[in-house]
Amino acid sequence: MKLNVNGKDHDVDVEADMPLLWVLRDEIGLTGTKFGCGIAQCGACTVHVDGQSVRSCSHPVGQVNGKVTTIEGIGSPDVMSKVQEAWIEHQTPQCGYCQSGQIMSATALLTFNPDPTDEDIDRAMAGNICRCGAYPRIRAAIHATAKSMKEA
Amino acid sequence: MSRKSHPHESAALHVSGEASYADDLREAAGTLYAAVGMSESAHANIRSMDLAAVKASAGVVAVLTAKDIPGINDCGPIIKDDPILADGLVQYIGQAVFVVVAESYMQARRAATKAVIDYDELPAVLKPLDAKAAESFVAPPMQLVRGSPQEKLANSPNRNSGTLSVGGQEQFYLEGQISYVIPKEDNQFHVYCSTQHPTEMQHAVAHALKLYFNQVLVETRRMGGGFGGKESQSAIFACLAAICANHLNRPVKLRLDRDDDMMITGKRHCFEYDYDIGFDDDGKILAAKIEMVTRAGYSADLSVPVATRAVCHFDNAYYLSDVDIAAFCAKTNTQSNTAFRGFGGPQGAIAIEYLIDNIARILGKDPLDIRKINYYGKTSRNTTPYGQTVEDNVIHELTAEIEASSDYHQRHSEIQAFNKTSPILKKGLALTPLKFGISFNVVHFNQAGALVHVYVDGSILVNHGGTEMGQGLNTKVAQVVSHVLGVDLGIVRATPTDTSKVANTSATAASTGTDLNGKAAENAALKIRKRLCDLFVERFGGEVDDILFADNNVRNGSHEISFNELVEQAYLERIQLWSDGFYKTPELNWNKDTLTGRPFYYYAYGASVSEVLIDTLTGEWKLLRADLLHDAGNSINPAIDMGQVEGAFIQGMGWLTTEELKWTPKGKLATHAPSTYKIPAVNDCPDDLRVKLFDNKSKFDTIMRSKAVGEPPLLLGFSVFFAIRDAIASVADYTQNPELNAPATPEAILSAITGLQQP
Numbered sequence: 046m047k048l049n050v051n052g053k054d055h056d057v058d059v060e061a062d063m064p065l066l067w068v069l070r071d072e073i074g075l076t077g078t079k080f081g082c083g084i085a086q087c088g089a090c091t092v093h094v095d096g097q098s099v100r101s102c103s104h105p106v107g108q109v110n111g112k113v114t115t116i117e118g119i120g121s122p123d124v125m126s127k128v129q130e131a132w133i134e135h136q137t138p139q140c141g142y143c144q145s146g147q148i149m150s151a152t153a154l155l156t157f158n159p160d161p162t163d164e165d166i167d168r169a170m171a172g173n174i175c176r177c178g179a180y181p182r183i184r185a186a187i188h189a190t191a192k193s194m195k196e197a
Numbered sequence: 198m199s200r201k202s203h204p205h206e207s208a209a210l211h212v213s214g215e216a217s218y219a220d221d222l223r224e225a226a227g228t229l230y231a232a233v234g235m236s237e238s239a240h241a242n243i244r245s246m247d248l249a250a251v252k253a254s255a256g257v258v259a260v261l262t263a264k265d266i267p268g269i270n271d272c273g274p275i276i277k278d279d280p281i282l283a284d285g286l287v288q289y290i291g292q293a294v295f296v297v298v299a300e301s302y303m304q305a306r307r308a309a310t311k312a313v314i315d316y317d318e319l320p321a322v323l324k325p326l327d328a329k330a331a332e333s334f335v336a337p338p339m340q341l342v343r344g345s346p347q348e349k350l351a352n353s354p355n356r357n358s359g360t361l362s363v364g365g366q367e368q369f370y371l372e373g374q375i376s377y378v379i380p381k382e383d384n385q386f387h388v389y390c391s392t393q394h395p396t397e398m399q400h401a402v403a404h405a406l407k408l409y410f411n412q413v414l415v416e417t418r419r420m421g422g423g424f425g426g427k428e429s430q431s432a433i434f435a436c437l438a439a440i441c442a443n444h445l446n447r448p449v450k451l452r453l454d455r456d457d458d459m460m461i462t463g464k465r466h467c468f469e470y471d472y473d474i475g476f477d478d479d480g481k482i483l484a485a486k487i488e489m490v491t492r493a494g495y496s497a498d499l500s501v502p503v504a505t506r507a508v509c510h511f512d513n514a515y516y517l518s519d520v521d522i523a524a525f526c527a528k529t530n531t532q533s534n535t536a537f538r539g540f541g542g543p544q545g546a547i548a549i550e551y552l553i554d555n556i557a558r559i560l561g562k563d564p565l566d567i568r569k570i571n572y573y574g575k576t577s578r579n580t581t582p583y584g585q586t587v588e589d590n591v592i593h594e595l596t597a598e599i600e601a602s603s604d605y606h607q608r609h610s611e612i613q614a615f616n617k618t619s620p621i622l623k624k625g626l627a628l629t630p631l632k633f634g635i636s637f638n639v640v641h642f643n644q645a646g647a648l649v650h651v652y653v654d655g656s657i658l659v660n661h662g663g664t665e666m667g668q669g670l671n672t673k674v675a676q677v678v679s680h681v682l683g684v685d686l687g688i689v690r691a692t693p694t695d696t697s698k699v700a701n702t703s704a705t706a707a708s709t710g711t712d713l714n715g716k717a718a719e720n721a722a723l724k725i726r727k728r729l730c731d732l733f734v735e736r737f738g739g740e741v742d743d744i745l746f747a748d749n750n751v752r753n754g755s756h757e758i759s760f761n762e763l764v765e766q767a768y769l770e771r772i773q774l775w776s777d778g779f780y781k782t783p784e785l786n787w788n789k790d791t792l793t794g795r796p797f798y799y800y801a802y803g804a805s806v807s808e809v810l811i812d813t814l815t816g817e818w819k820l821l822r823a824d825l826l827h828d829a830g831n832s833i834n835p836a837i838d839m840g841q842v843e844g845a846f847i848q849g850m851g852w853l854t855t856e857e858l859k860w861t862p863k864g865k866l867a868t869h870a871p872s873t874y875k876i877p878a879v880n881d882c883p884d885d886l887r888v889k890l891f892d893n894k895s896k897f898d899t900i901m902r903s904k905a906v907g908e909p910p911l912l913l914g915f916s917v918f919f920a921i922r923d924a925i926a927s928v929a930d931y932t933q934n935p936e937l938n939a940p941a942t943p944e945a946i947l948s949a950i951t952g953l954q955q956p
Contacts, residue, residue: 083454084870132211136840139844142422176876
């Protein structure tokens with residue numbers, strides 16, 4: 046089947062019920078998206094399908110109707126998105142494992158709501174858990190991105 | 198360079214998905230995948246095990262049991278009571294019984310469910326107090342007595358006795374346990390493992406495969422969280438993957454599913470306390486007696502040192518002249534509990550905080566006043582129950598600072614006024630202190646090694662025995678090297694932890710990572726600097742002591758040369774530009790039989806103030822504001838240290854409020870996924886969070902006078918629990934002590950409210 050990931054078309058030979066996460070990691074080799082719990086409860090595997098957040102560990106690849114964006118499509122260490130820049134500025138990641146998912150959720154939030162309140166952030170980000178407890182910095186980085194988007 | 202908030206060395210990789218964790222490494226051709234077959238009985242002899250269906254399952258290459266282990270079937274860190282695979286006897290639901298290897302991860306997992314095992318059931322002990330009653334322990338009980346507690350208790354004008362339960366906690370590292378083992382030539386094995394203790398993994402794998410340690414190389418680039426859960430308990434997975442790789446001579450990866458991980462591995466120890474305390478009319482403690490019973494689980498693992506640390510932290514910040522502390526490591530038919538940030542320290546300290554809270558309400562005083570009059574003195578009343586003198590006490594000034602900065606007294610009055618007019622919603626406030634001992638409680642663990650390479654182009658590589666789990670260890674160690682050699686941090690790179698580089702390392706645990714490995718790296722860098730200084734003097738004259746390494750240059754009053762140029766010249770002069778470094782923490786001694794000595798090089802301090810709002814009809818609550826003030830000494834990297842403080846506070850809050858472990862009556866862990874086990878999320882954090890590092894310098898010769906910061910701030914979470922208890926107490930106008938156990942779930946809060954006799 047055909048799958049568009051980060052603007053590139055891929056032909057993948059997999060069962061339709063394979064979770065999108067495994068196609069991304071094992072078939073296409075994009076390992077930036079992480080496995081956390083396997084039941085869409087932790088958010089580590091968050092990617093976008095047409096800009097909307099999707100938990101790829103529980104989303105069958107056969108049901109993907111749109112363009113997939115992973116963390117690798119958001120930016121690289123050389124060319125970062127505003128969200129990624131704010132994440133570094135606020136020294137958000139500790140162990141880093143959940144951060145791909147956090148940034149995907151934050152990016153989706155800011156696309157649909159460019160100036161979120163703390164409450165908006167709580168609602169949009171409550172499904173992305175971080176055991177290091179980087180939440181205060183996640184909030185701060187999202188607010189900072191919103192501000193820099195306004196100024197841009 | 199000290200006190201510079203450089204970003205985490207992996208920050209750009211973390212945010213772009215390019216940071217490689219063990220499961221992200223490109224796999225070698227022919228890699229196979231393993232899954233664990235688990236016991237379904239809490240305690241039984243295996244009568245028979247039919248694995249035919251497992252073997253016949255699609256994609257299966259091999260199914261291995263205990264008899265396929267060439268060496269020792271054990272991976273226990275201290276006492277050898279931890280079989281890698283159960284051999285006839287199973288002791289908890291989730292225990293590994295066999296391992297299946299298949300062509301794909303899903304094939305292995307599907308096959309693992311197909312075993313037919315016939316159990317001859319034995320009686321199972323599932324609760325710590327039942328185990329104590331049956332005298333079922335994993336190690337002999339321990340007791341520390343000072344003074345005449347019995348006599349002083351009997352003569353105290355006021356007494357308070359009772360019980361308290363504090364629950365355990367799942368580590369819930371977002372990256373689950375994983376090991377990937379690649380067989381190499383001549384019976385050698387390369388183990389990529391998410392572990393806090395590569396050396397122990399090396400030993401465990403070598404024992405299991407009957408090899409010398411020099412045949413096993415364990416490498417850890419980074420972990421997606423450890424929190425203690427990957428100190429000893431990564432061993433079973435490293436061993437299982439290695440046993441499979443050895444058997445098949447193919448690379449084997451064992452990555453745990455979340456539920457399996459939670460079913461198999463141990464957690465923070467829950468504690469049951471039975472206390473008796475005597476105090477005068479001012480609230481000064483005259484004597485304290487406590488019995489702590491902890492759930493060790495089916496094996497010893499690290500339960501003895503955990504219980505020891507609990508014993509050594511029952512005092513927290515308070516002088517206890519006459520005290521009797523007993524601890525029991527109860528053997529239960531459940532997961533073998535293990536390290537978790539704080540390692541028994543939080544469990545020891547919360548008990549005395551509970552007692553202080555009780556005293557305050559019995560005497561009708563502010564708990565803060567009771568805390569203050571019981572604090573360790575600076576020159577007297579400053580010896581711990583285990584005999585160590587507290588020499589670096591800053592708890593008085595630290596408390597004074599947060600008392601003022603949080604407006605404690607004004608808010609205290611406002612909250613009491615609010616509660617008088619609000620019948621359903623009640624507010625609570627609490628200020629809790631912490632004192633936490635730094636060093637491994639086992640003296641010989643307090644050693645570390647490092648290697649520093651200066652290459653001819655001036656770039657620098659540093660390797661040390663510590664592991665990076667998000668705490669910023671590699672960043673801090675690189676900062677130390679960059680400081681010693683006066684070069685930009687960007688030119689210093691920390692490499693993955695690797696047992697073939699620095700040998701015989703200790704676990705990255707007990708908060709000691711930077712203290713130990715930073716000092717070892719400093720030692721290595723200083724040796725190189727000394728050699729460069731000698732060359733500088735040879736070339737330009739002057740005294741070694743006048744030479745300054747800064748801004749990528751080396752200079753004295755009259756001459757300056759770039760670091761790179763000096764390095765080039767040193768190479769041509771055949772001067773060794775790399776060095777090893779070593780460090781051992783001074784002044785430590787510990788007698789494990791008498792539980793006395795100086796187990797800790799120094800103490801870290803902190804305090805927090807939390808304000809909560811509870812709904813007395815539903816038990817729901819919200820943290821409104823939290824103020825944290827923490828002593829990280831002369832912080833090497835304040836941004837990283839404050840991240841540790843914030844994260845530890847949130848984790849401590851989770852332990853004492855939302856995180857609840859439940860077992861079924863048959864002993865099966867029922868909370869084995871994030872759907873049933875609730876760790877804090879962003880919406881659990883207060884809107885108003887004020888975090889500050891206390892302005893301090895370590896009194897002792899620690900690395901750049903900084904202090905360890907990994908575990909101590911977990912105790913800052915205490916204030917949330919005691920603020921909830923304060924809010925509950927308001928229901929009976931603060932005249933009764935609510936019987937609130939941890940975690941303070943809405944159910945526990947409602948039950949505590951119901952237990953109050955309404956005025």
